[in-house]
Amino acid sequence: MVEEWAPxxxxxxxxxxALAESVAARFLSRVARRIDEGKRAHISLTGGSMGSAVLAAAAxxxxxxxxxxxxxxxWWSxxxxVPAGHPDRNDVQARAALLDALDIPAENIHAVAASDGDLDLDAAAAAYAAELARFAVKDAPYPAFDVCFLGVGPDGHIASLFPDRSEIQITDRTVVAVRDSPKxxxxRVTMTRPVINASKRVWMVLSGVDKASALGLALAGASYASVPAAGAKGRKRTVxxxxxxxxxxxxxxxIDREY
Incomplete structure (x- = not known):
């Protein structure tokens, strides 16, 4: 892909x-517009309190x-x-907040394998990469997400890409296993930066004074290796x-007062 991203x-x-309600309304509007155009929509979800709050507001x-x-x-970034059904799983939180209430085919929800299944951590990452590849676009082995939701940690991490670790530097794989996570x-299993940055829209949702420093660094052009949120970019929108x-x-x- 040609590397062109929105500011x-x-x-x-x-x-x-109010943040959750506002983002949820924008999300539903974006999905509805895509469907009204006769197109399929791919959405990458995130975990955390704000990720769940946005989905609950959408419901x-x-x-x-x-x-x-x-x-x-x-999908999930x-x-x-951990075991299936464990409250720490992002898919469990998303199902409770929104997905279980939708009239949606089960095969449209692409969850990562759980630790109590047949796959070990590396195999789970490989299986998710293969699932992404089933929906490959012309020039990449994964779908171009219409919206990729991301939370941002106080340390600036996104997905399970943490500062100053090898996973943030990987560009030759779409999904990798994470061991000894600092959190x-x-x-964990995480998408890599190229997959996230192939998204049409990257929407990072964050609240609280403890996120102010990470946000400031991300906007100031910090190194993505040290502040992964600084390296998250959508091709049409980065918000x-x-x-x-x-x-x-x-x-x-x-500050965008019109979007």
Whole structure:
């Protein structure tokens, strides 16, 4: 793929609740538009409190029942390698918040293998890479996500790509295993940066004053190796959706008051 990405913009909402509602409304609007155009939509989800809050807000939105979810495929940028049904799993959180309430074919929900299944950690990563490849686009062995949701940790990590670790540097694989994660649980599966950055839209959703430093560094052009959020870029849109507490260090010229 030709490496062309949209500039980073920041959209500020007052508080976490309003932030979740606003992002959820934008998400449903984007999916509906895609389906109305007669196209299939691929969405990459994230975990964490804000990831779940956005999905729960989408479930409450009246528009959710007017979308043909059979044309939507859900993925995860990373997953904790723990048993199926474990509350730490991102797919468990997403199903409880939204997916279980949708009229969507089971095969449209692409979950990473669990630790109590037949696959070990490396095999789980390889299997997810193979699943991505089933929906390959013309010039890459994975789908181009219409929206890739990402959370951002206080340390600037995205998915399970943590600062100053080898996984953030990998470009020759689409999915990798993570061991000894600096954040528990220690074993994870994560998409790599090329897959994330092939997304049409990267939407990073973060709230709280503890995220202000990471956001500031990401916007200031920090090295993606040290601040992975700085290296997350969408081809059409790269947007940080934040609350006022997280926006303490945002330069005024980067605030998007129209998007």
């Amino acid at each position: 980073k913009r920041v959209v500020i909402t007052t508080d976490p609740s 409450r939105n009246p528009r959710v029942g007017r979308i043909d979810w059979s044309q939507v495929h859900f 990373d997953e904790r390698f 528990p649980p220690p074993e 940080f959706f934040v609350d006022e507490a997280a926006a303490a260090q945002v330069p005024p010229e980067l």
